[in-house]
Amino acid sequence: MHQSVSVDHLKTVLTDLPRHSATKYINHGTLTPAYFEQAEASLTDLKLYLVVSNTGSPASEIISAFTQKQYNHVSLAFDRELKTIISYNGGDNVYPPGLNAENLAFFHQKDDASVLVYSLPVTQAQKTFVLDKLTTINREGSAYNLVGLVAKHSFRPNIMFCSQFVYTMLRLAGVAYFDKQPGEVRPTDFIELDYYKKLCFEYEITF
Known part of the structure; x- marks a missing residue:
């Protein structure tokens, strides 16, 4: 825990x-037409993909210190090759915090970073x-629900953190497999x- 909650990590998050x-x-409008074209091309694959990751980002490491869990980020993808990864995140200092597309480079922020990929059967509808x-x-x-990580509350519907977002999408689509x-x-x-x-x-x- 002491290693995760380092001064450098805290400074990065506070900054x-x-x-x-x-x-x-x-x-x-961060998601581009190219992203939606790629996602639409994957609609015939009757699965959604859950991407659970241990990225090594400062925020992830601090969260890990308190949750005592190795994996502290989750994303959705429409294709098995992960060309359409999507989640709520801080924008990686490129995009505003909120709903953003992701790629494998996003997950590789420390030497022992790792990603687990699961599939969930769904209908095309x-x-x-x-x-x-x-x-x-x-x-x-949208916006990233940084406050909600502690308060467990969103002030507006499109302000979420990663796991809140993924669960909300699954529940709205009728494929949530646990109740929380x-x-x-x-x-x-x-x-x-x-x-x-499931x-x-x-x-x-x-990596």
Whole structure:
């Protein structure tokens, strides 16, 4: 815990705070037409992919110190090759905090970073519903729910953190396989609360 909550990590998180907002949408239209074209091309694959990661980012390491969990970020993808990874994050100092596309480089922020990929069977209608919801959020705007990590509350619907976002998408699409308040869901819940074995492990990525 002492190693994770280092002075450098704390400084990085505190320096990043002014970029965030708990009450207004600050991320608008970050997802490009190319992203949606790629996602639409994957609609015939009747699975959604859950990407649970141990990225090594300062925020992830601090969260890990308190949760005592190795994996502290979760994302969704429409394809098995992870060309369409999406989640709520801090924007990696490139985009505003909120709903952003991700790539494998995003997960490699320490030498022992790792990624677990699981698939969840869905219908094409359910997968299309999730994509339509992403389109709406991208148009309306979003923000990363940094306050919600502690308060477990969102001031507006499109202000979420990663696990809150993934669970909300699954629940709205009718494929959530455990029952929990979205603001209380943590990344490892998607694995640990899979009592009915809805997920299928696909593969692991190590760097």
